[in-house]
Amino acid sequence: MIKNEKIKAAEVHLTGVDGEDLGIVATSEALAMARKLKVDLVCTSLMSSPPPCRLIRAGAAKQEAQQERKREQKPKLKEIRLTPKIEAHDYETKKQQAERMLKSGHSVWLVVRIQGKEGPQAKELLEELTKDLSAAGRRKTGIQLSGKQAAVQVDPI
Template structure:
């Protein structure tokens, strides 16, 4: 992201502080206006001519750049392991942990270890968790029963 004196174009297409279109002006005039209003001149794209630039409050440009970088990063998948005989308090702890992860923007993979005929019990446990976490996450795929485990992945909304 180019800011202020780093913009080398002779003319820029300028947008004001409140989003109003100020037209095509020389870069020197845009910099003078930015200094007069005590804001930064930020180039939003280098792919067009004249490059579009915005007048943004000081410090706000850095925050926008950080948010853009954060959105570019792929979400991580955090795994939470359970057993079908989990106690109520432990289940509540795991549910709140998953809720915190989902609100943070990462996905959660619930894995329930199965031994013997615990398949239906594990499936009902995962369905309960999906129902309780429906406000902060949605399932990516259905519940997958395979061999010694049942799993489901929830993605953040």
Template structure:
């Protein structure tokens, strides 16, 4: 981002604070106008001649660029997988609490791994519990694969829905 005195072009296509086009203006005149209005002169593209420049409130351009960088960095990162552990004999209130926790995590963009600890012949109950949770969380997440039953636990991973 090129601002104020760093703009080397002899003349610029000036766009005002409110988005109105002010036409082709010598760079010195545009800088004087920016100082008078207590705003920054920001060059949007060096590819065209004369380069389009915009009058933007002081610091707003830097803040917007910083915010854009932060958003790009956030989009690059893969979603974190958060684990929620349950038991097959869960009470209704506890079920609702775990469901709302999972919903909050999915809406925040993280994947959720739902794990149920199994003892003895609780496999069927665990599978039913996970199927119910997957159904209840369908509006904000979809399962990555089927429910895995293995020895002492049953698990399913839900990924956040896009959009």
């Protein structure tokens, strides 16, 4: 984001504080207007000529840039590990963690560690958990039994 004196263009296409179009104005005139109104002159794109600029109150430009960065963040894949012999209270805790992650926009990878002949038990646990999480997310993959673990990915709705 380029602000105030760092804008090198000779003229800019200016938008006012309330969103009104002020037309094409010399950069020096736009800077003088910004100082007079006690706001920042912010260039929104360098790809056009003259570059579009806006008059934004001082703190709003920084806040807007932070929100833009937040929107750009990709959802992450979070992993939750369980065991087939999980107790009811621990199951509820893991379910709440998964719901929280799904509601914040992240995908959840539910993994059950298997020892011996616990495969069917692990598959049953994952089916129950994905059914309980159906309000917050839907299964992306089927339940995968491989080696020492069973896993399923749940994406947010």
